[in-house]
Structures are given as C-alpha cells and as structure tokens.
Amino acid sequence: MNTNTTQQETAGGPATGWWTEAVIYQVYPRSFADSNGDGVGDLPGITARLGHLAELGVDALWLSPFYPSPQADAGYDVADYRDVDPLFGTLADADAMIAEAKARGLRVIVDLVPNHTSSAHRWFQAALAAEPGSPERQRYVFRDGRGPQGAEPPNDWQSVFGGPAWTRVPDGQWYLHLFDPGQPDLNWDNPEVRAEFLDILRFWLDRGVDGFRVDVAHGLIKQADLANWQEPQEILSGPEVDKPRPPMWDQDGVHDIYREWRALLDSYAGERILVAEAWVEPAERLARYVRPDEMHQAFNFEYLLAAWTAPAQYAVITRSLEATDSVGAPTTWVLSNHDVVRHASRLGLPIGTPRPNGIGIGDPQPDAALGLRRARAATLLMLALPGSAYLYQGEELGLPEHTTLPDEVRQDPTWERSQHTERGRDGCRVPIPWEADTPSYGFGPTDASWLPQPPIWAEYALDRQRGVPGSTYELYRTALRLRREHQLGAGALRWLSSGDEVLNFSNGGLAVLTNFGAAPVPLPAGAEVLVTSAPLEDAAVPTDVTVWYRA
Numbered sequence: 001m002n003t004n005t006t007q008q009e010t011a012g013g014p015a016t017g018w019w020t021e022a023v024i025y026q027v028y029p030r031s032f033a034d035s036n037g038d039g040v041g042d043l044p045g046i047t048a049r050l051g052h053l054a055e056l057g058v059d060a061l062w063l064s065p066f067y068p069s070p071q072a073d074a075g076y077d078v079a080d081y082r083d084v085d086p087l088f089g090t091l092a093d094a095d096a097m098i099a100e101a102k103a104r105g106l107r108v109i110v111d112l113v114p115n116h117t118s119s120a121h122r123w124f125q126a127a128l129a130a131e132p133g134s135p136e137r138q139r140y141v142f143r144d145g146r147g148p149q150g151a152e153p154p155n156d157w158q159s160v161f162g163g164p165a166w167t168r169v170p171d172g173q174w175y176l177h178l179f180d181p182g183q184p185d186l187n188w189d190n191p192e193v194r195a196e197f198l199d200i201l202r203f204w205l206d207r208g209v210d211g212f213r214v215d216v217a218h219g220l221i222k223q224a225d226l227a228n229w230q231e232p233q234e235i236l237s238g239p240e241v242d243k244p245r246p247p248m249w250d251q252d253g254v255h256d257i258y259r260e261w262r263a264l265l266d267s268y269a270g271e272r273i274l275v276a277e278a279w280v281e282p283a284e285r286l287a288r289y290v291r292p293d294e295m296h297q298a299f300n301f302e303y304l305l306a307a308w309t310a311p312a313q314y315a316v317i318t319r320s321l322e323a324t325d326s327v328g329a330p331t332t333w334v335l336s337n338h339d340v341v342r343h344a345s346r347l348g349l350p351i352g353t354p355r356p357n358g359i360g361i362g363d364p365q366p367d368a369a370l371g372l373r374r375a376r377a378a379t380l381l382m383l384a385l386p387g388s389a390y391l392y393q394g395e396e397l398g399l400p401e402h403t404t405l406p407d408e409v410r411q412d413p414t415w416e417r418s419q420h421t422e423r424g425r426d427g428c429r430v431p432i433p434w435e436a437d438t439p440s441y442g443f444g445p446t447d448a449s450w451l452p453q454p455p456i457w458a459e460y461a462l463d464r465q466r467g468v469p470g471s472t473y474e475l476y477r478t479a480l481r482l483r484r485e486h487q488l489g490a491g492a493l494r495w496l497s498s499g500d501e502v503l504n505f506s507n508g509g510l511a512v513l514t515n516f517g518a519a520p521v522p523l524p525a526g527a528e529v530l531v532t533s534a535p536l537e538d539a540a541v542p543t544d545v546t547v548w549y550r551a
Contacts, residue, residue, distance in 0.1 A: 019211075019273045019296050019388060020330040021489025022059040023480060024109065026392045028338045029066050029088055030074065031431040031451070034444030041431065041443070043089035047097045049434075050104050052462070056396060056473075057480035060107035062213050062275070064338060066094070070120050072182030073161075073413055074429070076111075076215060077118035081200045098208045107210035109275065114197055115216040116183040124184050132173050139193055141176035141185050141222065142169075150174075156228045157248060162417035165248075178219060178248055180413045188220040188257065201264055211265070211273035211296070214258075217289065218278040221254045223247030250280050258294040273297065275332070283316075283323035290329035297332040297388055304334050305355055308347055308374055310516040314498045317385065321493065324387070330489075331387035335378055336395050342428045345401035347374035357414065358423025359403040372398050373544050376475060376533040377514055380546035381503070383479045384512040386491045391476075394432040397460045398472035401427040402451070409452060426451055436461035470535075478531050482548065486510055514546040524551045 033045030043066060053061055065075035066088040075085070084091050101108045117124055123139050130136035132144070143154035145168065153166035154174055166174040167181045176185045186193050201212065227247050245251070258274065265272040276289040276298035289298045306316040324331045335343040341356055348371020349356075349364070359366065375398065382389055405426055407415070412424030430451045434442030436458040440449045458464070465471035483489065491508035498504065501517025510530060515521045520540035523529070529536065532547040541547050 015292070015296075015328050015330060017271045017273075017296070018059065018107070019271065021386075021388060021487070022107075023057070023383070023389050023391065023483070023489075024060045024062055025053055025056070025058040026337060026390060027061050027063045028393055028429060029063055031429050031443075032393055033434070034431070034440070034448070037444050037446035037448060039440075039444065039446070039448030039450045040087055042087070043084065043093040043097050045444070047093070047100050050097075050100055050106065053106055054104040055477070057477055057484065058106070058391065060109060060210065061101065062109040062390070063111060065111045065113060069118055070182060072118065072180050074411070076113055077116070077120075077180065077183045078113050079118040079120040080122075081112075082203050095207060102208070108208070109211040109213055109273070110204055110209050111215060112197075112200070112212040113215040114186065114188075115219045116177065116179060116185045119182045119184055127175075127184075128169060132171065135192075137173075138190055139187055141187050141226075142173050143176070143226070145172065145174050155226050156230075157226075159417065161414045162419070162422070176222075178216075180417070185222075186220070188253075194257065194260070198260070198264060201261060205265070205268050205272060209272075210270065211275060213275040213277060214295070215277050217258075217276035217295070217298075218250045218254060218280050219248060220257060221251040223251060250278070250285060255288060255291075255294060258289070262293055262295070275299070283319045284326075287323040287327045287329065290324060291327045292329075297330070299334050299337075299390065300332055301334070303382075304336075304340065304343075308351055308378070308516070310499060310501055310503050310514075313381070313514075313516075314495075314503055317493075321386070331385070332390065333382045333385055333387060334390040334392075335375075335382060336392040336428070337390070338392065338429055339425055340428065342375075342392070342395065342399060342401045343378060344368075344371045344375040344395070344398055345403065345427075347371045347378060348400075356423070358412070358425060358427050359401055360407065360423040360427070361404055363403070363423070365403055366400070368400055370544070371400060372472070373534060376472060377544050377546040379476070380479055380531065380533045380548065381512065381514050383483050384488055384505075384507055384510075384546075384548060386489060386493055386507060388489060392428075394460075396473055396476040397432065397462060397465060399432060399460055402430040402454050403427055404454065405430075405451065411451070430454075433457040433461040435463045475531070475533065479548075482510075482530055510548050510550055512546065512548055513541055515541045515543055518543055523547070523549060527551055 030041045032041045033049045034041050035044040067078045068080040068083050068085045069075045069077050084094050098108050126136040144150050146152040150172050153164050157165040159165045168174050177183050229246050273296040276295045278289050278298050280286045286298050289295050303316050306312045320331045345366040348366030410426050412426050414422050414424035431443040431449050439447045441457045465473035486508035488508045494506045496504040504513045520537050520542050522540045528550040530548045534545045
C-alpha cells in the first residue's frame with residue numbers, strides 16, 4: 001500500500017460507446033411497481049415509474065426476468081424465452097415499456113438465462129418423455145448413475161442452492177441442475193442449443209432492446225469428463241489465475257459462445273451490449289469475458305465483496321482497472337443486486353464479517369445507521385471511478401436489507417434446499433417504497449405485497465426524500481449529475497495518496513477523498529466541496545465519509 005503521492009494513471013481503455021461510462025439501474029420487476037394490485041410488480045408498473053429513473057439521472061435500466069416461468073427461482077427458471085409471464089403483463093406491455101423508456105432517453109437491457117431452462121420448458125418436457133440417448137435428452141446434461149443399478153448420482157457436484165446437483169428421473173437416468181431441480185442445465189456442446197439462443201437474441205433485438213445481462217455467464221460449459229470436485233462448492237473460481245478451476249465454472253469454451261453472440265449484436269445498429277454475470281476471480285480471468293470480440297461489460301463482484309478498509313479498496317480498484325485496461329475494456333462497478341445483502345446493511349456488519357447469504361431473525365443484526373453512512377460513502381466513491389456503474393433499485397433511497405422477515409414467508413429456494421441454514425435472498429427483494437402514506441407505500445394500489453414490507457419503509461419512501469437536502473435520494477441525484485458533467489466514467493484515475501486510513505485520487509478535474517480512519521482528515525486549503533456523503537467537520541472529512549472537491 002502506498003503512503004506517498006504517486007503518478008500512476010489508469011484509464012478506461014480504448015473502447016468507446018455509451019456503455020463504457022453508463023450508469024445502469026437494475027429493476028427487479030416483481031418488486032418495483034404493481035399496477036393492478038395483485039401484490040406483484042409488473043411491466044405496466046415499470047412503465048408508469050420510468051420518470052423516476054429519468055429524474056434520477058441514469059442512462060439505462062436492466063430488468064430481471066419477466067418471461068413465462070413456474071417461478072421456482074423467481075423467474076430465473078424460464079419456460080418460454082419469447083414471451084411475457086401473465087404475472088408481469090404481455091408482449092404488448094413489454095413493447096410499450098421499451099418505447100416509453102426510449103422516449104425518456106433510457107436504454108433497456110433484459111435478462112437472458114442460458115445456463116438452464118425451467119423444467120416446464122417444452123424441451124425438457126420432451127426430454128423426460130424421450131429415451132436415454134435421444135436427441136431430446138442431448139439438449140440437456142443427462143447421465144447414467146454410479147453404483148448398483150445406477151442409484152448414485154453421476155458425480156459429487158453440489159447445487160449452489162444446497163444438496164446434490166443431480167435429480168433422477170423415472171427411467172433411472174439423472175439430469176444436472178447446478179441450481180434448483182426446476183432449472184435443468186442445458187448442454188452447450190449441442191449445436192441445436194447454440195442455434196436456439198442466437199434466435200432468442202434476434203427476437204429481443206428486433207423488439208428494440210439495447211442488450212442482455214447474461215445470467216451465470218461463466219457456467220455454460222462444463223468440463224467434458226464431469227470430474228468429481230473435492231473442493232468446497234464455490235461459484236467463484238479462486239484468487240489465482242492458473243489455479244485449477246471447478247469443472248462446472250469458468251471453462252474456456254464459454255468464450256467461443258460469446259464471440260458468436262458479439263458478432264450477432266454487432267450486426268445491429270445502436271451499440272447493443274452483452275453484460276456478464278460471471279462470479280469469477282481473479283480480475284485477470286474476469287477480464288477475459290470483456291475482450292474486444294466478446295462481452296462489453298462484466299460485473300465486478302470482487303469489488304462488491306471487498307472489505308470496507310482503505311487497503312482492500314485500493315487493491316481491488318487498482319487490480320480491476322489494470323485487468324480491464326489490459327483488454328481495452330471499462331471496469332463495471334457494482335455494490336448491490338438482487339442476489340446479495342444490500343450494501344446499506346452489509347456495510348453495517350463488523351468489518352471482516354463474511355458476506356452472509358441473507359440476514360434474518362436471530363442472526364447478528366447490522367448497525368443500520370453505520371451501514372447507511374458507509375453505504376453513502378461507498379456509493380460516492382464508486383460513482384467517481386472511471387468505467388460503468390450499476391445501481392440496484394431502492395439503493396438510491398438508502399434501503400436496508402429487510403432482516404426481520406418471518407421465515408414462513410421466505411420464497412428463495414436456498415432457504416428450503418439448505419435445510420433452513422441459509423436465509424436466502426428475499427431480504428433484498430422486498431417491494432420498494434414510493435409514497436409513505438399510501439397502501440403498500442405506493443408499491444401498488446392495495447396493501448398486497450408478495451413479500452411483507454417493514455414499517456420502517458415509510459421513512460425511506462421517495463416522497464419523504466425528494467427535495468430534502470442531504471437525503472440519500474438527493475445525494476444520488478447530485479452525484480449522477482456531477483458524474484455526467486465531469487465525464488468521470490470516461491476519465492482516468494490518478495492516485496494522489498493512499499494509506500491505511502485514506503484513499504485520495506483525481507479524475508475528470510476533481511478530487512475524491514474517502515476517510516476510513518477514526519480521525520477527521522483536513523481537505524487542502526481552499527478546496528471547493530462539490531458533494532459529500534455526510535457533513536464535514538470544520539473543513540475536515542470525518543470517518544466513513546467521501547467527498548468530491550476541487551483543490
């Protein structure tokens with residue numbers, strides 16, 4: 001860790017396009033806005049609230065799945081990739097939402113789930129009806145079992161959601177599901193699978209979407225021999241570049257798929273993009289997903305998971321920028337999403353606490369005030385970095401995790417498959433509050449809500465924060481405006497100083513300082529403060545505060 005001023009410069013690389021510096025807002029459809037009062041958010045609800053995103057100042061929205069689905073995993077079990085689940089509306093509603101977003105200057109990215117389908121998908125139903133070795137079964141990963149009468153699973157792989165990654169069908173064969181049994185893995189060595197997804201891409205590109213966030217982008221190709229894996233089942237591939245990788249994750253063959261997809265997207269006008277959800281470490285391996293002929297962006301989960309200390313933040317920022325620079329791509333920063341504890345709560349846990357898979361009644365509870373203070377500082381730090389950034393719905397309100405959900409209302413399959421040892425992701429998916437004094441806090445026209453909202457939601461509601469100086473919502477609006485004005489996304493980071501307690505860098509003609517230490521840090525004499533995550537103390541930056549300033 002440097003304690004002296006350095007001259008290191010790290011830029012976003014030579015790639016150009018709207019996506020290299022965009023701020024993209026994740027919409028989780030079932031929890032954003034409910035138009036019909038059934039307690040579940042929908043596409044017309046999203047369309048009606050697009051003005052909020054335009055006012056906030058983001059460039060695009062990404063929607064989690066809204067396809068027909070049995071909802072075994074909140075829509076990430078897709079039964080039909082070319083339609084809309086009646087729960088969320090119709091294809092006409094999707095077209096209207098896309099058109100309204102474009103009218104407001106917002107681009108639209110949709111989720112694509114290529115690692116697995118739903119078990120209700122017509123292909124899988126055909127596979128169940130067909131014989132072992134049939135073309136229908138070759139679209140998926142079916143294998144004979146081990147041991148007498150094949151009664152043991154084909155290998156020792158475990159599901160990410162807990163329990164074996166194999167389920168046996170009546171004729172004795174087993175099928176692979178790295179997630180829920182209702183999510184059978186596709187066989188991406190099958191040309192028919194590859195052709196099908198190219199056609200799915202065309203279907204949505206022709207409807208005007210601007211890109212695809214690719215779910216489990218590192219999981220499509222499995223090691224050919226399906227070798228046993230004695231190490232702990234981890235979705236990250238480990239911190240060493242050449243360390244043996246789990247046979248189900250980050251296999252080199254995935255890159256051939258994305259080159260083919262990139263060629264298709266490049267044939268369309270308007271700079272359509274691919275975004276990788278690839279839980280891959282280290283940064284050098286993640287950067288392979290954003291080489292010039294592959295994807296445009298890859299979520300930086302190493303950054304999301306980094307400890308709230310100056311050395312940890314310095315290391316991950318530097319390593320990330322160097323890795324993506326090496327392939328001419330921007331870094332894509334993120335702090336929260338629908339799969340992790342919201343950072344307003346995660347950062348309220350003691351530093352060094354492993355990222356929990358959900359927080360519930362009886363678990364150690366985060367310090368809400370400390371978590372929000374650090375979350376505001378972390379967001380201001382993130383939005384000053386060169387590259388692209390993603391926001392998760394509700395974080396602009398400072399929403400914490402709902403940590404007191406009754407266990408009986410939990411819907412995440414992780415809760416049941418882990419035998420109630422992991423709380424799951426429901427706490428970050430609770431419908432968000434818009435108006436404090438209305439049914440369901442403005443989420444819908446009735447009190448119905450597919451997950452219960454806590455009473456504290458009223459104090460976080462948008463109408464309690466809009467126009468209020470110092471509110472989290474106004475902090476986000478100010479930061480996004482300044483980010484655009486100073487072109488921070490397209491800038492270059494230059495470290496001014498970094499140590500065990502402070503990070504200080506310049507970008508786009510302004511300077512950024514985050515204080516991780518206990519004592520206030522004075523700003524340079526004559527510094528002009530542009531925005532700060534919390535009030536200063538006599539022109540000094542208190543602990544857990546980020547400030548943007550001109551020296």
